[in-house]
Amino acid sequence: MVAKRILLAVSTFICAAGLVTAAPAQGFKPTGPALPIDVMSKDWNIRSAAISPDGKHIAAIAGIPGQNPVIRVWSTDDMSKTPTQFGSRTMRFTGFQFLNNSKLLVFANQPVAAGAYSNWQSKAAIANLDGSSFLDISNDEADPRGDDRIIGFGLFNRLPSEENVVLMEINRFSGTEIVRLNVNTGRKDRFARTGDNESFDWADSKGQIKLKSELRAANGVYTTFVYFRETNDSPWRELPGLRRTWNERYTLRPVHVSKDNSTIYVVINRDTNFTVLAKYDIATDKLSAPIAENTEFDISSASFGSASDEDALTQDPLRSFCWNGPSTECNYLDPTDKRISNLLERALPGTNISFTSRNGGANVLVTATAPNVPDTYYLLKNERQLIKIGSVLEGWDRKTLGPAEWLYYPARDGFQVPGILYLPPGYNKERDGRLPLVVMPHGGPWARDDMDFDISYWPQMFATRGFAVLMPQYRGSLGLGKAVWKGGDRQWGALMQDDKDDGAKWLVDQGIADPNRMMMYGYSYGGFAAAAAAARSGGRSAGLWQCAISGAPAIDLERISTDWGESRLQRVNQGVTVAGWDPMANLDQVKIPWLVFHGDYDRQADTIHSRSAAARMRQVNPNANFRYVEIPKMAHTLGQMTPEHRTQFLTLILDWMSNNCGNISASFKEPGLKTTASSRASK
Structure with a gap:
């Protein structure tokens, strides 16, 4: 089966005719207000x-001003009733999963001061839906600095056939531990454990772990071996047809084992650019031709079962498959799912829709989103009544937020680079001319952006202030085909950086970007890219950028390649691709204003990167317009940040743009700024 081909049309605001002669939009003002710092800083509304397995309850994390986020629970029988809610004074809730119909597994973070190892510690608890019982189950004796330290928790398998027991995974730096968790008492009994070179890849609804992977090295070559067993008591046996070496490096991800133990469904791109869904025959050790594919994008997932048998307890037909288009899109094979999908597309036009169905489609949790439509949740009851539950950001919509477009632009070597372009609300190129531009590369770099609402708010922060925003899906991005992904190998700061420069130059050629008002902002790997933009301003990118802003950057290539990520597997897998042009070795070439901010609790892209860069800037480039600000108790990810953290760095960004960004500062001023810099700041 071949998914329908998506036809992407670049909109008329970047059509070819007469673009280069457009005048600068010095006086252009967006039609809506600028997204305020205090709105972007607060915890997300919902x-x-x-939705619970029986469809009777919906839960969500809710932000409340002045306190930590809470969990809010609604009864789907009567959505007009005030939901129950509960929270914690000492922990910030970051996520949850339904363990069964009456209990939640709640994930939280708590700051722990430990010198250079200070971090936000992962916590887990079992809670009743009304919060009347809250049982912390994350007590652990492991050294928070040792290899056995916990880096996260998750629900491995809900075991729908068992009443009071689930399988929970405890992710440690040294491997993953699977425990049988009694949801009433909190008792944990070890069920399985991987080494630091192994992973469990799939288990059925009864908790039979049927697939695992193991990474081994021999003569400098790393090879992944895949093993299968029919039950937990059966011996593991290797599947040679799924063996692969890392120098081949392609995607191979099992997504399902058939109930008769004859077939493994895999997402794979061994012989194709884009991942496809194929079947592996266990008896013959052979892989089939694709059974589902898309001509332009990666197949990302597949589900099995039906609307009447959601856990595939009796039969396991292919229910749907999805692909990573500009946003995730799915082909639904189940008649009920297909009917619901068509209904929702009519009810919520112009949005990217996902849904979870319960009770044969009687209760459906719906999410609708778009670049200028904040994630909004609904309950669809009996395919007749669509009830709004809430939104990530209330009061902002297409009228006040900027539109976005998926596009492709040519790099200097002819490679077609995907990207997303945001424009200010109310902008018309022919009337309003050129705009200041922010190029904003994503983190990762093995990641990508999409056309859903960006909950960092960063694209809309710039767009509602009159900037065009380009989010390049540069070579090295994951989920857009093997050519894009592998094209970034060992090209950090080099070809990967050229892709970002070339996107800015292309927008100049299209008459949208003002060549004298362009800057780069990025976070995590994006912060590395902004550091490279600053360091290349004395050479390969001279004259292109007015300033650069790096948030939580990993800057030192040598350090990155040997100290990468939160597991040894990731270091082996991704670390070997890290090489190229090193900004740390070229900081004497920084010629543009450069701001760096970093949280002192960041152990992911460790703070040592920014501290070392600041020290080196003082040594080799003391007269540069450079500033480093360290934000106390701020970790790396958005979910670990408090409103105070976000207020600090959003203020820093807008202050730098107003006062230290060359020609941009001549035409942009953020009113009412109150800079809140920590004591660890330097010019």
């Missing part, structure tokens, strides 16, 4: 909504 996020991460989920």
